Structures are given as structure tokens and as C-alpha cells.
Amino acid sequence: MRRIVRAVGGWFDSRLKVRESVMPMLEHPIPAGAAGPKGWWYVFGSASITLLLVQIATGIGLALVYVPSTDQAYASLEYLNYRQPLGWFLRSVHYWSGSGMVVMVAVHMTQVFLHGAYKYPRELTWLFGVFLLLLTLGMAFTGQVLRWDADAYWGVGVGAAMAGRVPVIGPAIVELLIGGQTIGAATLSRFFALHVFVLPGLLLALVGGHLWLVLSKGISEPPEPGQPVDPKTYDAKYHELLKTGKPFLGDAMSKDALFSSLVVIAVVVIAALAGPKGPHGLPDPVLTGANPRPDWPFLWLFGLLSLCPPGLETFVMLVFPGLLVVGLLLVPFISNHGERAPSRRPVAVMAVTVAATTLAVLSYAGATAPWSPVMEAWSKDPVPVEMVRRSGPLELQGAAVFQNKDCRNCHALDGVGGRRGPDLTDVGTRLTHNQLIDQVSNGTPGGGNMPAYGKKVNPAEMEALAAFLGSLRPPGQPPARVAAP
Numbered sequence: 001m002r003r004i005v006r007a008v009g010g011w012f013d014s015r016l017k018v019r020e021s022v023m024p025m026l027e028h029p030i031p032a033g034a035a036g037p038k039g040w041w042y043v044f045g046s047a048s049i050t051l052l053l054v055q056i057a058t059g060i061g062l063a064l065v066y067v068p069s070t071d072q073a074y075a076s077l078e079y080l081n082y083r084q085p086l087g088w089f090l091r092s093v094h095y096w097s098g099s100g101m102v103v104m105v106a107v108h109m110t111q112v113f114l115h116g117a118y119k120y121p122r123e124l125t126w127l128f129g130v131f132l133l134l135l136t137l138g139m140a141f142t143g144q145v146l147r148w149d150a151d152a153y154w155g156v157g158v159g160a161a162m163a164g165r166v167p168v169i170g171p172a173i174v175e176l177l178i179g180g181q182t183i184g185a186a187t188l189s190r191f192f193a194l195h196v197f198v199l200p201g202l203l204l205a206l207v208g209g210h211l212w213l214v215l216s217k218g219i220s221e222p223p224e225p226g227q228p229v230d231p232k233t234y235d236a237k238y239h240e241l242l243k244t245g246k247p248f249l250g251d252a253m254s255k256d257a258l259f260s261s262l263v264v265i266a267v268v269v270i271a272a273l274a275g276p277k278g279p280h281g282l283p284d285p286v287l288t289g290a291n292p293r294p295d296w297p298f299l300w301l302f303g304l305l306s307l308c309p310p311g312l313e314t315f316v317m318l319v320f321p322g323l324l325v326v327g328l329l330l331v332p333f334i335s336n337h338g339e340r341a342p343s344r345r346p347v348a349v350m351a352v353t354v355a356a357t358t359l360a361v362l363s364y365a366g367a368t369a370p371w372s373p374v375m376e377a378w379s380k381d382p383v384p385v386e387m388v389r390r391s392g393p394l395e396l397q398g399a400a401v402f403q404n405k406d407c408r409n410c411h412a413l414d415g416v417g418g419r420r421g422p423d424l425t426d427v428g429t430r431l432t433h434n435q436l437i438d439q440v441s442n443g444t445p446g447g448g449n450m451p452a453y454g455k456k457v458n459p460a461e462m463e464a465l466a467a468f469l470g471s472l473r474p475p476g477q478p479p480a481r482v483a484a485p
Helices: 002-016 018-026 037-042 044-063 073-082 087-114 123-146 150-164 170-178 185-217 234-242 251-274 296-307 310-334 346-368 393-404 433-442 459-470
Strands: none
Touching: 002 018, 037 251, 044 087, 044 185, 044 251, 073 087, 087 123, 087 251, 087 296, 087 346, 123 150, 123 185, 123 296, 123 310, 150 170, 150 310, 170 185, 296 310, 296 346, 393 459, 433 459
16 A cells, blocks of 8 residues: 555656655754744744635635625525534634634734844735735625624725725725625625635735745744844854754644644634624614624724714724834834844833733723614604704604604714714704705715615605704704805
């Protein structure tokens, strides 16, 4: 049997040249310290790649059943959860391996930052890592959207609101993102393409580039105090260090394989015990029981938005994340030489401590803060009597529509109600009758958070609702008029 296996293996190897191409990469030398006890600091990158492969394998299985259409996506997930044999487990492994990948990539980048491994000559390796982190978060967000539940619907709404605030090209980005003026079938189709084709393709390409940089520039030796990086002499010193190095195919690879195996086992155990994520509630913007909340990697941003005043929303949604990304990209150019040991870099240690504490506090706030729409406002808080005391039959009918369609969930009257949208106490002085109808029908996909209700309110109800809203103005105040050219 051994002779047969060797003969078959030799036949393939003589044609594919696997031994000549793959073995040199596996046997490339690394610093001896990276293969010793300190080599456990270097296992997080391999674990991230392992979890990516798990995601691809489970994703292929899910794609055989999942239907990316607005009328069947939710039902297909319910089918996987309750009817397809082990479908729930496949979904659970896919979700928890994705969460684990986010953790591993974040821990890997934190370790690289604390050990100063981004310094010369590995600046480009760090940049690839930053983009890999962003793509990993993109996979997490698009995966949440594919659940197509209340969390997904409002997540897309917030994402569109963030994109819509980009100057000049914001509306075009929103239309490209959601596939039109409203969240619907085209939105789900585009996020499916992103999650299944575009982002995984980019991830695999960047992983390949990242590994090539690791092979060409080598992995950094464990940091030691008093051994600063000098770009003028580092290459020669590193070349001398590799003369006493060890091949990767040995203790280092064994550590990677053992840690990656333990991570996969942990994911499988958690998946079996915790089960899959959602779906939670139908993606209906007027569903009164909805309590949407993003997945845990984005809870910190949700918590920050829940704490900031409305005037800072644009900064928090658009400018702040951009500044974080730019800051990460500038790290190897701001400090590409000097000490690498954490004990000699107190500013780096303090930065990681502050960042981790801030993320933990904001994530806790995001997990516990109430969703800004008040979901019971339609039944708990009646329309103030003073607002309808002099109303005619049409306005009274509009007030009933306003209440029954759950507009109070997101809009307050006289300060009572939801806080997601603006207070409508004097909206009649700001918008004309036709503008009110247009706003309710089409929503504000170009930068606001209001969904389109054109298909959820019939023409008679729309006319009555616009009449009621147009009557909301202080006594003696004339109604809004279209501005002259």
C-alpha cells in the first residue's frame, strides 16, 4: 500500500511540482525565538485563516438552501432552523466562526501593535491587515443583513443613513447600496452578492498578499528591550538572525495547528450550546414588537449613537469611523523605528488599554440602551387633545392613521413619543401638503432614517394623514408654503 501511495504521489508531484513549490514556503526559516515558548504570540493569524475556511465551507452548505429574495429569505432560514436536518447547527457554526474570526483578527492586530511588528520593513503587511479587518467587519455586517429580520432591516437603514451623509455623492452611494429608493428585493440581492462573492473574493486575495509579504519580509522576532529597530541596519541584522533560525515546518507550525484546532473545537461547542443567531421578527418597519439591535461587533457604535446628541450624529456616523481607519493606516508611518518591547512603549500600551476599555463600555451601553423608537408609544401615548380640538373629520381621521400606523414610535408630539425622527408638533409650518405626502411615501433614503410608507398607506389614509400633519402648527401660524424661486 505504501508503494502504491508513493507511486501515485510521485506521479502527481512530477507534474504539479508541489514539493518544489510548497515545501520551500513551509520550510522557510523564522527567528528561533518565534518557534520557542514565545511563539504562542504568533498563532492568532493562522487561527483567523482557519476560521475563514470554516466560514467558506459552511457558507457553501447554507447557500444550497438559502433563498435571497424578500419573500422567501426569512422562511428559508426558518426551514434551516426547524426542518432541515442539522441546518440549525450549520447556521450556528457559520455565525460563531464569523464571530470568532472577528475576535482573532482583532487580537492578532493588537498583538502586532503591542510588539511593534508593524515597524520597518513590515509597513505594508500592517496595511494589508487593516484592510483585512475592515473586510472581516464587512462580512459580519452583510451576514446580519442576510438574516432579513428586524435587525437586518434597521441595520440597512442605519447603514444607508451613514452613507447618505457623504457630501455630494451620498445619495448615489445609498442608491447603489440598497438598489433603489427604498429597502427591498434589490437590497437583499446586492447584500447577498457582497457577502457570498465580492467580500470573500477580496478577503482571499488580501490573505494571499498578506502571506506573500510574511514570506518575503519574514515574521518579526520576539521584541526585546534595548533592541530598537533601525531601518539602516535592520535588514542585515535580521539576515544574520535567520542563520540561527528554525524552519516554520516544525514547532511553529505545530503551535499554529494546535491553537487553530482548539479554536475550531471551541466554535463547534459554542455553536452546539448557543445555537444560531435569529432570525428575530419579520423585517416590517411598522411592526410594534420589533426591538432591533446590531450584532455584537457593532454594538459600540450603536451605544455611541444612543449617547450622542442629534447634532453630532453626522460626525459619529461618518467622520469618526473614517478617522479611526485613517489612524490605523498611519500607524506604521508615524512610528516605523525605535523600541518594539511593550515595556519600553508605555504610550502604545495605554492606547490599547484605553481603546479596549472604551469599546467595552460602549458595547455594554449598546447592549443595554433602549432602541430610540418608542415601540409602545402608539398605544401608550394618545395624541394631545389640544392638537385635535379644532380638527375637522379629515384631520381626525389622519390623527387615527398617525396613531394606528405607529408613527408615534419614531416621532414625538409635544415632546412625547419616539426620538428616532424629529418632533412633529409644528411640522405644518415646515412642509406643505404635497411635501408631507412625498416624505411619507418615499421616506428619506438619501441620508435620513425614515422608511418609505407608500405601499403601506392607501391613498385615502395618505390624504387624511397629510391633512392632520399640515394642521400641526401654533395657533395663528400660517401653513407652510413652497418657497419662491
